[in-house]
Amino acid sequence: MSxxxxxxxxxxxxxxxxxxxVWANIFGKLVQVFARxxxxxxxxxxxxxxxxxxxxxxxxxxxxxxxxxxxxRYDRIVRHVGNALKTGDVAVWLLKPVHYPxxxxxxxxxxxxxxxxxxxxxxxxxxxxxxxxxxxxxAFHGLMFVGFCALSFLIHFLxxxxxxxxxxxxxxxxxxxxxxxxxxxxxxxxxIPFWFFPEPFGTMASHQPLxxxxxxxxxxxxxxxxxxxxxxxFGFGLAWLGLLAALLALLWHRASSRIxxxxx
Amino acid sequence: xxxxxxxxxxxxxxxxxxxxxxxLGAFKTLxxxxxxxxxxxxxxxxxxxxxxxxxxLGPNGAGKSTMIKMMTGILVPSAGSLxxxxxxxxxxxxxxxxxIGVVFGQRSQLWWDLPVIDSFALHQRIYDIPQARYAExxxxxxxxxxxxxxxxxxxxxxxxxQRMRAEIVMSLLHDPKILFLDExxxxxxxxxxxxxxxxxxxxxxxxxVTIILTTHDLQDIETICPRLIMVDHSKLIFDxxxxxLRAALGSSRRLTLEFATDPGPLPLATATLTxxxxxxxxxxxxxxxxSLVHVLSEVGSTRDLKDVALHEPNIEEVIRTFxxxxxIAATATS
Numbered sequence: 255m256s257x258x259x260x261x262x263x264x265x266x267x268x269x270x271x272x273x274x275x276v277w278a279n280i281f282g283k284l285v286q287v288f289a290r291x292x293x294x295x296x297x298x299x300x301x302x303x304x305x306x307x308x309x310x311x312x313x314x315x316x317x318x319x320x321x322x323x324x325x326x327r328y329d330r331i332v333r334h335v336g337n338a339l340k341t342g343d344v345a346v347w348l349l350k351p352v353h354y355p356x357x358x359x360x361x362x363x364x365x366x367x368x369x370x371x372x373x374x375x376x377x378x379x380x381x382x383x384x385x386x387x388x389x390x391x392x393a394f395h396g397l398m399f400v401g402f403c404a405l406s407f408l409i410h411f412l413x414x415x416x417x418x419x420x421x422x423x424x425x426x427x428x429x430x431x432x433x434x435x436x437x438x439x440x441x442x443x444x445x446i447p448f449w450f451f452p453e454p455f456g457t458m459a460s461h462q463p464l465x466x467x468x469x470x471x472x473x474x475x476x477x478x479x480x481x482x483x484x485x486x487x488f489g490f491g492l493a494w495l496g497l498l499a500a501l502l503a504l505l506w507h508r509a510s511s512r513i514x515x516x517x518x
Numbered sequence: 519x520x521x522x523x524x525x526x527x528x529x530x531x532x533x534x535x536x537x538x539x540x541x542l543g544a545f546k547t548l549x550x551x552x553x554x555x556x557x558x559x560x561x562x563x564x565x566x567x568x569x570x571x572x573x574x575l576g577p578n579g580a581g582k583s584t585m586i587k588m589m590t591g592i593l594v595p596s597a598g599s600l601x602x603x604x605x606x607x608x609x610x611x612x613x614x615x616x617x618i619g620v621v622f623g624q625r626s627q628l629w630w631d632l633p634v635i636d637s638f639a640l641h642q643r644i645y646d647i648p649q650a651r652y653a654e655x656x657x658x659x660x661x662x663x664x665x666x667x668x669x670x671x672x673x674x675x676x677x678x679x680q681r682m683r684a685e686i687v688m689s690l691l692h693d694p695k696i697l698f699l700d701e702x703x704x705x706x707x708x709x710x711x712x713x714x715x716x717x718x719x720x721x722x723x724x725x726x727v728t729i730i731l732t733t734h735d736l737q738d739i740e741t742i743c744p745r746l747i748m749v750d751h752s753k754l755i756f757d758x759x760x761x762x763l764r765a766a767l768g769s770s771r772r773l774t775l776e777f778a779t780d781p782g783p784l785p786l787a788t789a790t791l792t793x794x795x796x797x798x799x800x801x802x803x804x805x806x807x808x809s810l811v812h813v814l815s816e817v818g819s820t821r822d823l824k825d826v827a828l829h830e831p832n833i834e835e836v837i838r839t840f841x842x843x844x845x846i847a848a849t850a851t852s
Contacts, residue, residue, distance in 0.1 A: 256643050256646075257640070257643040257644045257646075259643075260639070260640050260643040261640070264629065264632060264636065264640060267632070267636070268629070268631045268632060271631045271632075271672065343625065345587070345592050345625070346622070346625055346626075346627050348591070348592040348611065349590055349591075349592060349615055349620050349627075350615055350627075350644055351612045351613075351615040351616050351644065351645065352644055513592075
């Protein structure tokens, strides 16, 4: 166990090696969050509320999207797994008494913690000071938001790692990265919350795993889900988490045993 | 005592998706599922005892790396049985991993962005090395391979020679019983090669770490490995001491005789004349039982002999003769 704690720590410390990236990161995140806020300001021009959602709700939603999606980098994970398998570098990991997917999770947790503290938090503070941000709907919702954030990170990691392993059979790492990118921008709720989706797409979108990346954490913060619903959807999220973990384990086993049987 | 590594008729075949040439062929490749089988290792058997140092030698594509990968548990043999430390490596990969060290010359195991010392610290956690033992090994190995000046530098800033030395030290920190090295000196300069060789020889001698290394560089084998396993076209072709290989090949020694005045053509019964430059004549001593004394007594004391030089064949020549001899034999029989 101590090895994985050490990996997380090294993921965190490795990020320090690229100091300029911190500034580039903050700047990039600022632009992204500003863009989303600007879109909603334009959409809401002259209107106080659409479907009972105020502009202040939407600015908060845009900010929360930056909080949950700002730190974890699916592209980094897809590339890491995909390249390790395609180039055969994964052999190095098969030589060590370590589970590679858990190693990756630990490294990513460390790197995400770093980006969160040094890029996400400053960005959110700057934008929140400029445009204002609503507090969580209640103490319960605030607390559950933290739980949903953890769920968001884990589901995010699993989806990206699954796509990375698929690169072993399907196509280039790059094209899978693009595919996942478009799926995430549409189906996580990052660009448009599902309550603006026409039915039945709204219902469909809110039951697939990517919805737990942005939509549910933000909806919980804003109090769009009552207590029962919040707990229910947290449970659904856990179920997706278990399912995706099992899928990753299966695919990983297939890919690594194909390497060991057929050669890398 | 049973052998540390036992290979019995080990084979490894790879299936390769058959590709068809040309544009139409490219489409054909997409829809067909034809495979060609390539044998990387065929029916190889050997025993390696604790404390041995074995050089695994062969030309490119002879199946050296494949054999190392099978012994470390990351490839599964297609046929035959292989045990390492009493285990089947691929079935007990984790347990096997804790007792072996592996160095790939072409693939780094260090963390690219971290200082060397941090990579070592992670290695300590992965293998649960007790702190005292870790500190002791680190100090000793760092001193032997002169790692101290760059322990704090990030791996991506190291030269190849420095990186390789760090790789080797890391692979030994958890006191492995066996150390596998796949071309450890590839791309190194003469000084770095020498340092690595002397270090490996010392580790083998003092700590009794069993060493198995593949290489193209015959000097590696001469310095580190008393025993040599040679493979070619996936098959084992020689297993034994280097000296035995020399003897088995008749080891043609070369003799150079230099005269003060040209004695004219000088054919000898004991040696074959290969080239005649007048004052300097080159001979080949093909028979083992012929000594320099025999040759000199045949030349006689009347001639104006100025200097004599006898060249023992070096390992490169021995092995070149060996492979060439095999190829000739192969063409003759086919």
